Amino acid sequence: MMLLLLICLLAPTAFPQSMRKQPNQSVTPAAVRAEFLHAWNGYKKYAWGHDDLKPLSKGYHDWYAEPLLMTPVDALDTMILMGLKDEATDTKNYIIKNLSFDKDISVQNFEVTIRLLGGLLSSYQLTGDKRLLALAEDLGNRLLPVFESPTGLPYRYVNLKTGKVRDAKTNPAEAGTLLIEFGTLSKLTGRPIFYDKAKRALVEIYKRRSAIGLVGTWIDVETGEWKDTDSHISGAIDSYYEYLLKCWLLLDDQDCKQMWLDSIAAINKYLQDHEPDVKRRSDLQLWYGHADMNTGKRSATAYGALDAFFPAVLALSGDLERAGRLQQSSMKMWELHGIEPEEIDYKTMKVTYPGYPLRPEIVESTYYLHHYASLGAAPQRTGTAKLPPLANRAVYLRMGEQLFRDFVKHCRTDEGYAALKSVVTKEKTDSMQSFLFAETFKYFYLLFAPARTLDFNKVIFNTEAHPIRRTWK
Ligand code: DMJ
Numbered sequence: 001m002m003l004l005l006l007i008c009l010l011a012p013t014a015f016p017q018s019m020r021k022q023p024n025q026s027v028t029p030a031a032v033r034a035e036f037l038h039a040w041n042g043y044k045k046y047a048w049g050h051d052d053l054k055p056l057s058k059g060y061h062d063w064y065a066e067p068l069l070m071t072p073v074d075a076l077d078t079m080i081l082m083g084l085k086d087e088a089t090d091t092k093n094y095i096i097k098n099l100s101f102d103k104d105i106s107v108q109n110f111e112v113t114i115r116l117l118g119g120l121l122s123s124y125q126l127t128g129d130k131r132l133l134a135l136a137e138d139l140g141n142r143l144l145p146v147f148e149s150p151t152g153l154p155y156r157y158v159n160l161k162t163g164k165v166r167d168a169k170t171n172p173a174e175a176g177t178l179l180i181e182f183g184t185l186s187k188l189t190g191r192p193i194f195y196d197k198a199k200r201a202l203v204e205i206y207k208r209r210s211a212i213g214l215v216g217t218w219i220d221v222e223t224g225e226w227k228d229t230d231s232h233i234s235g236a237i238d239s240y241y242e243y244l245l246k247c248w249l250l251l252d253d254q255d256c257k258q259m260w261l262d263s264i265a266a267i268n269k270y271l272q273d274h275e276p277d278v279k280r281r282s283d284l285q286l287w288y289g290h291a292d293m294n295t296g297k298r299s300a301t302a303y304g305a306l307d308a309f310f311p312a313v314l315a316l317s318g319d320l321e322r323a324g325r326l327q328q329s330s331m332k333m334w335e336l337h338g339i340e341p342e343e344i345d346y347k348t349m350k351v352t353y354p355g356y357p358l359r360p361e362i363v364e365s366t367y368y369l370h371h372y373a374s375l376g377a378a379p380q381r382t383g384t385a386k387l388p389p390l391a392n393r394a395v396y397l398r399m400g401e402q403l404f405r406d407f408v409k410h411c412r413t414d415e416g417y418a419a420l421k422s423v424v425t426k427e428k429t430d431s432m433q434s435f436l437f438a439e440t441f442k443y444f445y446l447l448f449a450p451a452r453t454l455d456f457n458k459v460i461f462n463t464e465a466h467p468i469r470r471t472w473k
Helices: 002-010 029-047 070-081 085-098 109-127 130-147 172-176 179-189 193-207 238-251 254-271 307-317 320-337 361-375 393-411 435-448
Strands: 052-054 059-061 106-108 157-159 218-220 226-228 272-276 284-288 290-292 298-300 302-304 343-345 350-353 459-461 467-469
Touching: 029 052, 029 059, 029 070, 029 393, 029 435, 052 070, 070 085, 070 109, 070 435, 085 130, 106 109, 109 130, 109 172, 109 179, 109 435, 109 467, 130 157, 130 179, 130 193, 172 193, 172 238, 179 193, 179 238, 193 238, 193 254, 238 254, 238 307, 238 459, 254 272, 254 290, 284 320, 302 307, 302 320, 307 320, 307 361, 320 361, 320 393, 361 393, 361 435, 393 435
Parallel strands: none
Antiparallel strands: 052 059, 106 157, 218 226, 272 284, 290 298, 302 343, 343 350, 459 467
């Protein structure tokens, strides 16, 4: 019965031919939307008003003592893009009526910024409803105390009611993934304080790069000293690099441009790695590994689901050649067990962390590469020669179809989607994080939907896939 349902969902549907990108496209946007609704209805039935659905026990999970509506806020702009008008209106009205940040809870600045601040700003831009902007500004005001450290680097947690901060040890991703949201808040409210504080945090990380241009994993916000010098593009650093590039593009910030150009040169010099294909020894695969930030010495040949965002960033920067090659490596990681693990050792191609928490990054990169392959050109960022796309767009559509089928096959439950405890055994675990709605389903949908659904060139996605438009001069 279950199998029959899956076949029906994934088979070419009666979706109008004009809504398909290719005549033989086998996954339609309607199929993705149906899966989004399947998970959303599970959330509504068992976890409404809370942060996340627990898909196996059919209960709910709140991040803190009181809920902050993580799933509805993260999901709203995806509903709008999917054309789910009634659902989006109801969800927006529920958020406006019920979401309050006047709560005596200590929250993680990074997560609340990328999910809630980003989600509110994007949904404000898509709906024009000023009450969403008012919520965003209230949240922004309550987060500001994090920046009151001796260095300007943000503390990790802040109490939304009292402004009390805690956790002085942070990482580049948490300190440096704030400027899209805080910068946009400044542009939309006319209050420069948000931009200035978040920009300083980004610069303070960059200023502490090593002599060879790399940053480490953990840093003390009170002393500015590195506490862990492991350098990589993975979790805890990843979106710091993403925001250097994207803040240049969204905010036209020339300091960010320079910081990005310096950083990518060091990344490609010290973290880029090549390994022969285990099966076909002639092919050299492209990977990005770990190295010590001071010596540049390789410390681990680890790559994982989070690193799979990097082809999207490389493509956006204009480097389609590396983007395409790294995407092939990400696919190799996915194909090891038919769905990607959290981390592998790319030298041995063995799984080192077997979980899969419904992550979107590999889908995100497929969407970006498909976009540039469709255009037939790389973006011209620094006046370098035009690079040819590595493959034609059909390759990325096929890739996306494979990802979607595997994703549904292994993660779908009777009333939602569940993370995998192990991609090897395919055992599920009781978690369905809100980025499933903000990112994973959104990138799948945009990949399969007509290009007019969202003008790629007019938006910058924050790291939680909330599209932000530059509506200011
Ligand atoms: C999301 O919250 C964001 O994409 C973040 O940058 C990394 N982790 C998750 C998704 O994997």
